[in-house]
Amino acid sequence: MARVKIRGDLAAALAAGPVRRAVDRVTDRAEQEVREHAPEAKVWKTVGDEAVRPAHRHADGQAIPANIPFRLKRDEDESKAQGWDVAAEPLDPSLPLHQRIHCRCEMVRQPGAIAAAVSRTSVQIGRARVSARVTVEWPRIAESEFAEQGGGWLATAARAAVTGRR
Numbered sequence: 181m182a183r184v185k186i187r188g189d190l191a192a193a194l195a196a197g198p199v200r201r202a203v204d205r206v207t208d209r210a211e212q213e214v215r216e217h218a219p220e221a222k223v224w225k226t227v228g229d230e231a232v233r234p235a236h237r238h239a240d241g242q243a244i245p246a247n248i249p250f251r252l253k254r255d256e257d258e259s260k261a262q263g264w265d266v267a268a269e270p271l272d273p274s275l276p277l278h279q280r281i282h283c284r285c286e287m288v289r290q291p292g293a294i295a296a297a298v299s300r301t302s303v304q305i306g307r308a309r310v311s312a313r314v315t316v317e318w319p320r321i322a323e324s325e326f327a328e329q330g331g332g333w334l335a336t337a338a339r340a341a342v343t344g345r346r
């Protein structure tokens with residue numbers, strides 16, 4: 181009868197199977213939870229003619245998470261102030277008058293657009309670590325997670341994926 185010696189790396193490889201499957205399951209759950217918790221996107225849209233003011237032309241096509249404000253370039257002639265005026269949507273009453281008057285811009289909602297930008301890696305097995313990554317690639321997505329309004333959705337999704345609770 182032969183003795184079988186199991187080499188260390190083989191033992192590790194055998195153990196890696198269940199660990200890999202467990203990490204794979206959690207990652208699947210995490211991806212799904214992030215998709216479900218992701219905010220919708222909103223897009224600033226001008227009518228595209230000559231009368232559109234430069235700040236709004238600059239904002240045209242800005243597609244951002246719905247829980248954070250659009251950024252409009254400040255009118256340089258007006259105050260020499262650098263930076264942005266912020267608006268939840270076109271004609272936002274909190275905007276200075278020159279950003280609102282005669283504005284014909286629209287906001288277009290894109291439900292599911294950010295959810296569709298969620299992806300995951302396959303499980304990576306290292307010497308001391310088994311890992312996988314869930315990623316959301318979208319402009320200003322970190323700002324959305326840390327926003328006072330509607331923030332924390334990524335943390336909530338991660339918690340739900342690990343505990344199985346919401």
Ligand SMILES: [Zn+2]
Binds near residue numbers: 226270282283284
């Ligand atoms: Zn406008």
